[in-house]
Amino acid sequence: MRQQNLLMPTLREVPSDAEAASHRLMLRAGLIRSLAAGVYTYLPLGRRALRKAETIVREEMDRVGAQEVLLPAMQPAELWRESGRYDVYGPELVRLRDRHDREFALGPTHEEVVTALVRDEISSYRKLPLTVYQIQTKFRDERRPRYGLLRGREFLMKDAYSFDTDWEGLDATYRAMYEAYHRIFTRCGLNYRAVEADAGAIGGEGETHEFMALAEIGEDTVVACDSCGYAANLEKAEAAAAQQAQAAADGEAAPPLERWHTPDIRTIAQLTELLGPEASRLMKTLLYVADGKPVAVMMRGADEVNELKVQRYLGADQLELADADTVQSVTGASVGFAGPVGLNVPLLVDREAAALGEGIAGANERDYHYRHVRPGRDFSLAHTGDFREVRLGDRCARCGEPLTLHRGIEVGHVFKLGTKYSTALGARVTGVSGTEQDIIMGCYGIGVSRLLSAVLEQHHDEQGIVWPLSLAPFHVHILPVAVTDDAQRELAEELYERLQALGIEVLLDDREERPGVKFKDADLIGLPIRLVIGKRAGERVVEYKERQAPEAEQLTVEEAVKRVLELVRPAASGDAK
Amino acid sequence: MRQQNLLMPTLREVPSDAEAASHRLMLRAGLIRSLAAGVYTYLPLGRRALRKAETIVREEMDRVGAQEVLLPAMQPAELWRESGRYDVYGPELVRLRDRHDREFALGPTHEEVVTALVRDEISSYRKLPLTVYQIQTKFRDERRPRYGLLRGREFLMKDAYSFDTDWEGLDATYRAMYEAYHRIFTRCGLNYRAVEADAGAIGGEGETHEFMALAEIGEDTVVACDSCGYAANLEKAEAAAAQQAQAAADGEAAPPLERWHTPDIRTIAQLTELLGPEASRLMKTLLYVADGKPVAVMMRGADEVNELKVQRYLGADQLELADADTVQSVTGASVGFAGPVGLNVPLLVDREAAALGEGIAGANERDYHYRHVRPGRDFSLAHTGDFREVRLGDRCARCGEPLTLHRGIEVGHVFKLGTKYSTALGARVTGVSGTEQDIIMGCYGIGVSRLLSAVLEQHHDEQGIVWPLSLAPFHVHILPVAVTDDAQRELAEELYERLQALGIEVLLDDREERPGVKFKDADLIGLPIRLVIGKRAGERVVEYKERQAPEAEQLTVEEAVKRVLELVRPAASGDAK
Structure with missing residues (x-):
């Protein structure tokens, strides 16, 4: 894409009302704009990154056999009354009335809708196990929307729901999802921990893990043992008893x-x-x-x-x-x-x-x-x-090594729901033995838009974003220093066409701007590879620089193309289904 | 995908409350289910077809340089008051209040949001022309939701908005969009007409075309001349004066x-x-x-x-x-x-x-x-x-040949908005001469979910759906007649793996059902190619049948694979960006 007409309004000033680094970067690099508190527009660069995250999530869901559906945002209040959540959900639930004065909720999550669907469509154990997922805009009227996409009121979520006839089946589904989540967050270049969490009101049978991106801005605390790999959120974390x-x-x-x-x-x-x-x-x-x-x-x-x-x-x-x-x-x-x-x-x-x-x-x-x-x-x-909260200095209950405490952003959550919703809504199947039984459910969420924020919390420096290749809006940024120079412009155009023909996603800075402005914008938006076309264009020599690398290299066009392919191609083919 | 656990609840009974053929087929083939009037869940087959339509739309939008964004569904009422539409839009606009009692509308369309965005981010003619688009769930509280996805209250739409400095620029943008629309509907296998339409309240400067899928269930009337290609909707259509x-x-x-x-x-x-x-x-x-x-x-x-x-x-x-x-x-x-x-x-x-x-x-x-x-x-x-409505028997005002009248479903709409919204919201740029001017806008919509219905109105027979290859949820349906037969099952599995490895999307009917049930379901869901594995599995001979072809052919496995590739591959590569 050509930058001249790209809607990418970068900001030199640091927005004063953005507390989180990722929020500041998203505003400054022209990824998002706020329309109302916690409600954001995704500009082209932001949309591209979001779609890459969607694609990774979709590929990994498909890989474990989850079936993609799309459930409505508008949900009849009666359904929420059946599960008992309409009255207890509180003001976070966005409510409205249609022209016939019927009550609806805008889905913050879809347990009710999906359980009713399965209740109506599946009657035999032979159609199970089943896992469905969707990638969809969700609505939650947060009391304190903040940190940009980290806590929004309208956000993109992947939610999945599994249906099994027995707990062993749920265990297997849960395990497959758990592993898919590891692949997703790894592919996104995230530093994260899968932590044991508390099932809360669901009680003892509800095993649950949260996937926490480690970041100072995070609102949760992760307790981890670097020695044996134990990790839990603070609510759930246990430490070894002190020697007293x-x-x-x-x-x-x-x-x-x-x-x-x-x-x-x-x-x-x-x-x-x-x-x-x-x-x-x-x-x-x-x-x-x-x-x-x-x-x-x-x-x-x-x-x-x-x-x-x-x-x-x-x-x-x-x-x-x-x-x-x-x-x-x-x-x-x-x-x-x-x-x-x-x-x-x-x-x-x-x-x-x-x-x-x-x-x-x-x-x-x-x-x-x-x-x-x-x-x-x-x-x-x-x-x-054991009634105390774990704190720094405690030791691991499993291996005795020191525990570490980190701030974390919850980017994913897997949960053994059991029969909470199937019982409430009457989702039953005839089992192998011919008797009816409640379906055993799991639910699995990923905050797709939040994930972008979490990635940027970890992937930036003083100058701006440092995109992981898998989520970068474009792979390569071509910067002719002076577009009015024929040799530079022509070589830039040649590389632009050539790399695109090879399947590389390229942004070409064809603007007539001062070099300082172009370089600052390039660092700010942080594409993985920058190719600067300058005075040596006539010799077909360009400057190759990876965003996170300290130094640039002078390479011939051929070498530069080869290096681009070496960096981008393995990732691209890894992304393919 | 394997059919045993696929959530594809086909119905033998014709749903009594579905008037439109596409609606009946979508219910019967397990593509959608209704959650509330005009509010639908997309089951896996429906979701796959919808995603194919999305992909075609996205590719053709990208091809003409439109930039993908994602604008919020929740829109502050103040913005709608600025354009003057909050009060005139009527009960079709879904309205709600947040926890702080602030008024919001759920976007039925996004002129206000996008015009305000461009007003805030673009100040110079040098950043224009610009076209942005999104593929997004829209909300309209229709008085009479009906015909399934043809007139829903929550639906998927592609909406695009263009911004130019002069009318010549808008003409060029409009022409590019108009041609992109032709490519989109052609790729979807639709029989349609691009018809002149009336700009309504916008007045004379607002050139506009509607893209009408021809179908008896359509709520609009298309007047067309098969001789010279003239086409208009009934409101706008003109006929030659009679010789009197x-x-x-x-x-x-x-x-x-x-x-x-x-x-x-x-x-x-x-x-x-x-x-x-x-x-x-x-x-x-x-x-x-x-x-x-x-x-x-x-x-x-x-x-x-x-x-x-x-x-x-x-x-x-x-x-x-x-x-x-x-x-x-x-x-x-x-x-x-x-x-x-x-x-x-x-x-x-x-x-x-x-x-x-x-x-x-x-x-x-x-x-x-x-x-x-x-x-x-x-x-x-x-x-x-000329104050009369055109009727059958009239002759074309351009060429004098007889006009034909058709019922049509509006699947797309391109519109020269002019400065209606930019004036109301103050979206101005400094022009070449240094003076400020209102930006000249166009808007361009496609009902993506409605498009699926329109396609099914045209592509079906007595037995069920006849998917065009470009939108089919899967390319190939493999039916082992008896999965308990080792030879049949093994050959089916072999073909399933082999075709998928070749990039073909395959549905394998691995259910232990009577052959009659399997054949009926296959005809109903209407995938483009059916491969039946029956008694000649031992000889490696299969039955190859294209959904719309009257007869099946007995082919060796090698021949069948070759035929599948010949049919699917050209389309698949044509779909690629």
Whole structure:
């Protein structure tokens, strides 16, 4: 394509309202423009990159036998009422009424539609397993759309749904999808981790993994072990128990409980300052309300509660921190003095806190703490478990090596749904034995537009984007330094035609602009190979430079063409179905 | 793909609520399913055909240098207010409010969004001409969604928008698009006509053509001359004036006006019956209100008014038939007795009526008509013109040969918009001379999903679909008659693998079904080539049949492969970019 008339409005200024690097780059390189908060137009370069991502996703879905469909965006509200999600989904669901005042939702996801489809069309186990997918625009009215395509209200998603007759079948489908996802993100040049995640409300049977692109801007935390490969999101992550035999032994000689006057000392920070080195013995007690009933959770002072672990232990649907009134009525004291001794509600003790020989804890009395609190002696250890959030310095529960923590962007998600939707919507098949059974489902999402943002978070430098070849809008950027120079212009045109005839995607900067402008734009839009045609055009020598390479090389036209083909061709054929 | 697990639910029963052949076939062959009125799911076969249509459209758009973009479906209402369309678009526009109660429209078309984009990003003539396009889901809340994909509420459309600095530029862009459209519809195997259409409210400068697929179910009428190639939609069509010199000459001897008592004879039908052969001299006078003012239009009794021609002649924005009260106050008589003599409002006379030597017309008096009404003597011919609708039997205005009338489905539309949107939204560029000017626009649409329906209206027989190769979901259908037979199954598998390795798209019917079921399904889904593997599998002989051919042939495997390649390969390479 010729750049003169290409709609590629690059910006010299850094847009002030774009916080994420990928968002700034997409605006500056003329890939996208905002129409409304979280709603974007894809300009030609952005559209090309997006289509490349779509193609990679489509090829890998086809490869594992998933069948492409296209489900409607407009979904009748009745269907969402059948699954029970219409009322619980909240304001993220975009709702509208048609001219006959019938209610519709704009699909943020398609479990209802696809489950109803399979319910109506499939009745026998012999038509299963089945996996369908689509690549489609989705709508979610995010409370805080931000970071460009990372959190938009209208975005492109690949969603797939699998249907099996038994859990072994789902396991196999899930595994195939999991591997397809690895191929997709690898082909996109992404640095990512597949992490164990929590199935949330679906409960124990729902195995699930998230695919996390590692990036500082990410809103999630990934816990990983570089030694054995373990990876989980923070909600789900577990660490090895600390070695605290010594601490426990120390406690054997602990003196009895001692009431300690601590006027107005209500926070861990205040206590830590007061105690100095002894602060490692601090125990903190938090009060929660689980499904309407109060419970206490005790941790070491420096640890954080992982509420999901508590929730899972209790089998509770809802868990929230207790308000001040509840704290007062449960502990008999105001907030800041809760402790494990003498509590009348279930007490969950984190295993690290349980392993302290002795410690300091609130006395359930205003302005008092206890010293020499001894786990097992002064309070029950009946509910001991892993309730803490993993943090830096923890070790891997599997191999004992140090864990690392990273920020991550969720770009994909695979999920064993089980029968949640098939039961709600009555999607049943006659099994081998002739009896009816609920279909066992999985769902599998990729944020295709978000994926582009994640890639750019990882692939850029000071000057601009550094596209991986697989997603680059064009492979090669040809820059004649002076288009008014006949030799330069003619050689540029010759190379442009020749490379295109070889199947290479070429952008030709045929603009009459100053060389500085052209070079700056070229670095900013970041195509993988730049061929500069300058003063040596008459000798048929051009400057070959790969975007990420520090130096350019002077090559003859023939050598340059050969190098282009060597770089682009293997990737191109790898992309083919 | 293997058919056993393909989601392709064919139906034996003809769906009772589907009026159009294409709609019935799409349901029966398992291409689509309805989710709500005018809202459809594309099943795998339908999705594959739709993607083929998308690819053809994309290739031809790219070929003429149009740049692909993707504009948002969610469009802020403010933008639609700027163009003035928010309030006039009516209930077809799907409207919604976001969580902050801001109003949005779901794009039925994107003139506003794209004009605002170009306004914000382009300021100089040097970046023009520019044509952008997108292939995107559109939303229109049709009053009567019907005929499956022919008139849906959520549908796939290609829309393109061009931006030029002068009308000559727009002419060239329009011509390139017009030719691209011809290539697209030809590649889709469509029998269609490009017809002149009326620019409607945009007025005289707006040249426009509609691309009409010829089909009985079509809601439009196409007037065509098979001799010289003239074609127009009925609204715009013109015919040659009839030769009525004799009739006019007859009139020279006409006696004076004669008042004729015709009690309760109010309609042309009643008069025609009363008059017998003399009915050809009937003149009818219709009263309209044009932009609030009454006008009369006089026609021969058997002709119909083309209201658009009247509207254009008057330069009126609105035209509607007058109500009974207006007829009474203008003519002094009740409905049924209006006539041209002595009327006090502008009188438009169709040229065919003007050419009558004498005639019979209403007398503007209850229960009376006039005989011997002579044009030019008894009423003014100051406003004579072509105001009639073309009908069968008319002759071509260009070459004089008979015109034909066809029903048509509008599958595409090219339109010289001019400055309607650029003026409204302030999209201006600095021209060559340094002065600012409004950008001159064109818009170009193709109903991609509707195109599939139009193709199926033309390409089917009693047994089912007869896909053109370019849109077929698969090229070849392999049918082993008995999959439990080792020789048959093995040869089928061998052919399946071999053809796919050659780039042929193959569907393998690996189901354990009775042969009758398999053959019926094969005819119904209508893939271009069927290879039946039967009793002669051991000899490596298969039955080769093209879907539209009357007879099958017995061929060796080698011959069959050769024939498949001969049929598919030229088309496949023609499809390549």
